[in-house]
Amino acid sequence: MPVGGADGTVRIGLLGRGIGSSLTPIMHEAEGRRLGLAYRYDLIDFDRLGLDDFDLGAVLETARDLGYRGLNVTYPFKQAIIPLLDSLAPEAAAIGAVNTVVLGNGTRVGQNTDCWGFAQSVRKGLGAVPIDHVVQIGAGGAGAAVAHALVQLGARRIDIIDADVGKAEALARKVEDTRGTLAQGLAPSHLDEVIERAVGVVNATPVGMEKYPGTPIDPGLLRRRQWVADIIYFPRETELLRRAQALGCRVLPGGGMAIYQAVRAFHLFSGVEPDAAEMGRTFAAHA
Structure with a gap:
């Protein structure tokens, strides 16, 4: 079953710089609607928000406090975020980079779907x-x-x-x-x-x-x-x-790569298996 916030919403964010053109939020939210989930995906663009790299820890804490279910991570934070996490999934540890953080039960677990x-x-x-x-x-x-x-x-x-x-x-x-x-x-x-x-x-x-x-x-x-x-x-x-x-x-x-990493991340965030073909069609429609 999907795990959401107090109101049942599965709230997700993307951390990075210069990410205004990302189609990841569109893919996630469209698939969430198709599956009947209350699913919200926010862009957390450090450039647009005027944040420094050292604000990464504070942003991570704020996301957890606000009830985010997870975060995707893109350039330039895929390695910088590792010391801020509680644990790494085996593949993320082997790779040494994280593009997905699952938040829940007071823990921050790094994953790699890239x-x-x-x-x-x-x-x-x-x-x-x-x-x-x-x-x-x-x-x-x-x-x-x-x-x-x-x-x-x-x-x-x-x-x-x-x-x-x-x-x-x-x-x-x-x-x-x-x-x-x-x-x-x-x-x-x-x-x-x-x-x-x-x-x-x-x-x-x-x-x-x-x-x-x-x-x-x-x-x-x-x-x-x-x-x-x-x-x-x-x-x-x-x-x-x-x-x-x-x-x-x-x-x-x-x-x-953008589509398939999103497919796996969606499942990690929501606990529901998405349809890769549907997410691909959403991507193509907006590309």
């Missing part, structure tokens, strides 16, 4: 593409989930590129500890030498969002034989994907 969401998006959106050697751009909270998803999908080698080389190397070590995947963390200066051999490229940075326009790499480095995925879905088509498609690459927008 990993399954990205893997499911690849399965549904790209099908049986070669995945043995992938270059991933970005080693932050979303990047951690994507790297683990790539391992689950069968990647044998992952080159993780990040300006913070220490962060990229740490993520590579963590990925190698899972299923023996060969992974290495590299500085952007090494991109030219590794991307040539890769079969796939994933952008797991915020570069390409409406707030951070541009491309995370030089699109001229891409090859027609490669597939290119982006975790960003606003804008619906990033500049990276537009340029990659023009080259003849198969592309995967971030919409699929």
Whole structure:
């Protein structure tokens, strides 16, 4: 049975910066109505509210006091929120990043639905593409989930590129500890030498969002034989994907990941299994 506040409402929020274009609230609320739930989803945009990063703890406490059932977490808080939680689900602990916090019974439990969401998006959106050697751009909270998803999908080698080389190397070590995947963390200066051999490229940075326009790499480095995925879905088509498609690459927008992570989060928040197809149709109608 769904667990709501004192008035029976399942109240959820999204914590992040520059999230005004997010379709997550629309997907959640539409599915809640379809299932007959009193379901409310709020945007808690630190930019719009003029909040500093150090206000994260206070916002989390306020959400709990107001009876929120849970929170989704996006850039730049997926790792910063971890010390503020009471416990982590096993997958979130293994990944080292949280995008979903379940609030209830006085506890704050961190979950990660991004990993399954990205893997499911690849399965549904790209099908049986070669995945043995992938270059991933970005080693932050979303990047951690994507790297683990790539391992689950069968990647044998992952080159993780990040300006913070220490962060990229740490993520590579963590990925190698899972299923023996060969992974290495590299500085952007090494991109030219590794991307040539890769079969796939994933952008797991915020570069390409409406707030951070541009491309995370030089699109001229891409090859027609490669597939290119982006975790960003606003804008619906990033500049990276537009340029990659023009080259003849198969592309995967971030919409699929957004849908599937929301599907799993909805169940964690409400206790009710949502219909992924319905949530996908809601997303498509507003994209």
